[in-house]
Amino acid sequence: MKPLDQPTDLKRYYEDRNVATGYMDRRTTQPLNGVLHGRQVEFLNNVISRRALRMLLEIACGPGRLTAAIRGVPFGVAVDASPVMLETAQQRMNGAAGRWSFLRTDAFVLPFRSGVFGGVYTLRFVRHFQLDDRRRLYAEIRRVLRPGGIFMVDALNRDVSQPFRVQRGLERYHIYDVLYRHDEIEAELRDNGFRVIATEGIIKHFPVQRRLNRLRRVRSLHGIARALIRSLDHIPGNNPSNWMLLCEKIEEDRASA
Numbered sequence: 001m002k003p004l005d006q007p008t009d010l011k012r013y014y015e016d017r018n019v020a021t022g023y024m025d026r027r028t029t030q031p032l033n034g035v036l037h038g039r040q041v042e043f044l045n046n047v048i049s050r051r052a053l054r055m056l057l058e059i060a061c062g063p064g065r066l067t068a069a070i071r072g073v074p075f076g077v078a079v080d081a082s083p084v085m086l087e088t089a090q091q092r093m094n095g096a097a098g099r100w101s102f103l104r105t106d107a108f109v110l111p112f113r114s115g116v117f118g119g120v121y122t123l124r125f126v127r128h129f130q131l132d133d134r135r136r137l138y139a140e141i142r143r144v145l146r147p148g149g150i151f152m153v154d155a156l157n158r159d160v161s162q163p164f165r166v167q168r169g170l171e172r173y174h175i176y177d178v179l180y181r182h183d184e185i186e187a188e189l190r191d192n193g194f195r196v197i198a199t200e201g202i203i204k205h206f207p208v209q210r211r212l213n214r215l216r217r218v219r220s221l222h223g224i225a226r227a228l229i230r231s232l233d234h235i236p237g238n239n240p241s242n243w244m245l246l247c248e249k250i251e252e253d254r255a256s257a
Helices: 007-014 016-030 031-051 083-092 129-143 158-168 184-193 207-218 219-232
Strands: 055-059 075-081 100-104 117-122 145-157 194-202 242-249
Touching: 007 016, 007 117, 031 055, 031 117, 031 145, 031 194, 031 219, 031 242, 055 129, 075 083, 075 145, 075 184, 075 194, 083 100, 129 145, 129 184, 145 184, 158 207, 184 194, 194 219, 207 219
Parallel strands: 055 075, 055 117, 075 100, 117 145
Antiparallel strands: 145 242, 194 242
16 A cells, blocks of 8 residues: 555544544654654754744644643644644643644644744654655745744654665555655755754664664563663764754745855
């Protein structure tokens, strides 16, 4: 079966209540996914703190996996097309720090005036679409960012992800993901009006960390597996499975130069 990569099909998929209710477990419970989640949160919070962002937009917030963990934002807006996902996110945010508003909307046509946000982030979203649709998303993100605004996004390393996916069985991946080499994602972002100013590799030793993740099958070793996987991620590595990218909006005259 062809992986889902069309906006209407993906929207329908994420409106399924079963998908929404199981999302947090899939993304945070297993030791490997839990470490990935924690490192992504650290990256976002470090950037938000250093940049002192006051107006922040999260696109495709899902069930609030990241939203509930973001700190120090005076005003944030989290958007998603799925009412089930937004309902779950709002329930999870009950009593959480910060000031967030939730809005059901289409990320391809954001209902905000131009130049209103100092920062935008979206994870596990842009990469699900083909290039023409990714370009449309980048254009909307640029539009709502103020001059010099920042954009944070994730990307999958093709050299790590592709062999693993082939080994595991491509038929198991129902949602399309574009896979990159680092120069390719930088070029794509630059071609769409963003300059990459920082990159953080996450899950830096995937083959070993993946094996350690198997320890979760023994309940008493679950915590040990997570601790070991996280410890390994503090050791430098040149071939991570994921990247977090911090980008700056390029002004029109500089983008066309």
